[in-house]
Amino acid sequence: MDSKTALALALAPDLTPEPARDAADLLVEALAALGVEYVFGVPGGAIEPLYNALARSARRGGPQAVVARNEQGAAYMADGYARETGRLGVCIATSGPGATNLITGVACAYDNNVPMLVITGQPPIKNFGKGALQESSCTGINTMAMFRPCTRYNSLVSHAEQLPTKLFNALMQAQRAPSGPSHLSIPVDILRQPLPDDLEMPDFGGLLRRAPALVDLPAARELARLLFSARQPVWLIGDGCGDAVSELMQLVQRTDGHFITTPDGKGLVNPRHPRYRGVFGFGGHGSAAALLRDEPDLVIALGTGFGEFNSGGWSTALLNSRLVHVDDSDENLMRSPMARLHVRGHIKSVCEQLIALLAPARQVQDAQLLPFLHPQVARQAYEAMVDHPQALRDNGAPVKPQCLMATLGERCPPQTRFVADAGNSAAWAVHYLAPQDRRRAPAGDRPAAGQDRRQRNANWLRVTMDFAPMGWAIGSAVGIAMADSRCPVVCLTGDGSYLMNGQEITVAAELGLPVLYVVLNDGALGMVKHGQRLAGAEPIGFQLPKVDFAAMAAAMGIPGHVVRSAQDLEALDFPALLSRRGPTLLDVRIDGEEVPPMNLRMKTLGTAR
Template sequence: MADNKAAGGQTDTLQGTDVAELVVRYLEAIGVEYVFGVPGGAVEPVYNALARSARRGGPRAVVARHEAGAAFMAEGYTRETGRLGVCIATSGPGATNLITGVACAYDNSIPMLAITGQPSLPSFGRGALQESACTGVNTLGMFRHCTRYNSLVSHPDQVESKLVSALMRTHRAPYGPAHLSFPVDILRAPAPSSWLNYDLRSLLEKPSLLDINVVRQLAEEIRRADKIAIILGGTCGEATEAILQLAELTNALFVTTPDGKGLVNPRHHLYRGVFGFAGHYTANAILLDDPDVVLAIGVSLGEWTSAAWCDTVLNNRLVHIDVDDEHLMRSPMARLHVRGRISSVCEMLVDILRGDQAKAAERAGKISLRSIEGMLREPNKYESDAVPIKPQRLMHELSRHCPPSTRFYADAGNSTAWAIHYLQARDRRISHQHDFGRTHPELGERRHDHSGWLRVLMDFAPMGWAIGTAVGGARGNPECPVVCITGDGSYLMSGQEITVAASEKLTVLFVILNDAALGMVKHGQRLAGAEATAFELPDIDYRRLAESMGIPGFLIRRPEDFDSLDFDAILRRRGPTLLDVRIDGEEVPPMSLRMKTLGTEQ
């Protein structure tokens, strides 16, 4: 099939081929390289097809240790490559284990295809092992609540239309996962004698849709404004270049949401930090400084990206630009809604405003530069020599030692808070070549459009997410080093996935913030004046746990221990490495926003 590209409407034959083979051929045709999952009897035909596919250079199986980890890996692969992540699980508990990862992709708008198995159709309702159809534990019903497309394939002639529908739905806003469930006898059934060779490349192409009249109206709003602020959100990956040009054309100060931080260089002369959870006072300041217009671009306006629905954003100065109607529905008070593909909207704005450089130059003289350290809540702890190690100092060391091409994944909990506020990229490219006479010695490596240097979760945020997504991201782009920042609680949940990185020989540095506690729970209880309970974890030497798996591990007790590590060698090694970092568990992460929304702020 992959050789008959763009042959829409023609038929081809699959003599002697089963339905499972047809499914894998379709995945191959759209450029899928890996299928992440855990095998089982109900999906054995798919694994047989993947084995044949791997021999001819097509998609191959990557075996996760838990189905949730498989879904996280598929998500990490999508975030890094822009290609569709695919995960697979067997029937019953395999499917229910997969749901957490699929739900995470759904709530964070990540395209994904999830495939699950079922017992054979004739056994439905008869108490088959791990039955999960409508007559058993109804996994199809469960997936309905966390997918954009969800269907049981009950006849071989349905395969093609349902698979293409599922693939198309993952590529249209609002983005998210699709789920197909196959009875094992359908997977083994002969493929249809003829099949339509859809032009998948055109069907899955992102449309460059925008309302030209509304964009022109926005351009006039911008021209009339003397002071403009931009909030850059986490879904702006392919549009970041155009947004930076727009900021420079208008000399608009810009901030990012926590999930948008990784899309820009924090040294950009117009950047003022993170707005929202674990953010910077400098970001709040520009929104409190009465801008005439606030452009929220690709911002979901959920709890963490709106600073708990702060009225400094949700007011009639807001212009909300997004392709996702679900995001736009959260800003009914906005002055203007601009619906369309973000890159298309911003590129058109740049073209319209390109002649306004004189006004931009006038604004430029009013902008003062600000250092990264000037944004931090406790800059003195960023380079503290105290023992145990301050988490702030850990973020400084990772920022200092990791090369510009590093992808950081920060797990749910304290790891996310510390990374959002304190982690910085090193020597990264910051803007388009049109920079109106400015020079920036910090220009560096160019990132992939679909990826950022920091990945965090904003909505559905399961512990252990970063462990799987780091492996999936590394599998998608093995040439860039990956750093997974996780807590000891998250590692105890999902740390076994490190062995996938070992099996696949992937360069992933796992950094465990070890304070023998569920840190965000502990500090949340203290800040709320609640009972101090149920947060303790055992004191474990994770270095030795890694070594027992044949993985290099290091115990880091004091700041000078970092200088004894050969980071260059670690981040070139074809395989994972683990750092067990004993952090000061008394340091309170920047989590006041979370306490406010829980109603426990004191």
């Protein structure tokens, strides 16, 4: 072949026919319309067409696959991605055990109102009832029934023509209040079925243009009337207040009030604000409990469902006739029947209404809303709030968990996201972790309306309430880092949790994500051990083997450091660790005799002494 012919062939259009657009392509195109960037999962035969569609999508710059090591980890990654971005988290799994592995992570998202789309596969529909490999329909191991109690929408797609409608319904249900997971189970032959040309398609992109929930204006006016006459009201900020914090700070100032947070709401605020009185609930502060015990004439709780950890074990100091409950979810509002007033509506919209009713918004200068104290004054104020301030500066060995939290708060860059695992890690973080500088992004850096809602959900500390599975933070940290690689992530986890789900660190390594995994290593299931001691129970089942987690990380090609003392901790260059392309692991040998702030848990179990 001469060069002229070769050139002509090279310039000729590629006449290889494109594969017919199938049901799996439709699903991926819908995710692209919603702004979803990543789909977390583990491949398998029953969802192979979906991975084919994701491969084609990735080449076009659309949603792409992130492969977890276990489907449970995939659900946790989707959870972290959704919490950080405000977009939908998506996880997928093959039929049978792939689907059942997802369930714990999906249940966690359901209990914490995290919007998620869950896709599982099935063998070909013609093989149902014949004992097909990993069949999980109603004629096999019925995963449809298993997902029903922990999803907002749950359906099997039995014909390709059903997919547009059922997918639209699933997406709507996942994102309405209360949000949560929706599950579609799709047989493999349906996923690969070509779509008819005349199939009517919903406007998936229109889901992005949902109006905020309506505001109950009469109730908002009644709340404004109560605020006019209230003397130093208390504002309780929950995790659902992500896009309303600026307005809430205006209201705190305008009403001469103070504010406290739920454990999962702490990461939304500046913990060194002079009007902040700490966390109420699990791992919380005596100052917050004392504020409520003083019987303020009005307590306004926003964006919380009053579960065990968020309500101080259903404390009557909070749940009484002085309470006003503001939320966009009837499900949350139903948990406070004793409240003086319920205000249903989008929380930011409710706050804007209150500002307008109380005083002209222009009278509140933004520069005054989040005052920054001198660092030493702020440190003294925060240390006065915690239980054992002397432990924050303990330079002995093994490392005091309080000292670890203080060091991380002081040494990590201000844009760091912290995610704390269930158990002692969450208790220590909720009580003691307090970054030095939590300034909001300048107005010019905020995303435009209708774009990425990351500003709405940006939360410097993520903890999971209610369902609270061990190992959640390990996968969630990957999802958070995928959501915004500019913000380094610190994952606080225990040795017990890491032994359950630590393999997901290899996903962070594969993708070059800046995640610092901090393992609180005390050779025990710490909450179990201390719970047994505090309850006077038999000391059984809490022991864990001595493990060198830094060596485990090294075997995976990940830098690891053993930290045995406060001096070892001080010697670490945290900005450098968090700026490298890839994860790092710290195996921190903590003092296992330090009792975490877990008295609330003992009280609600009925074992407190």
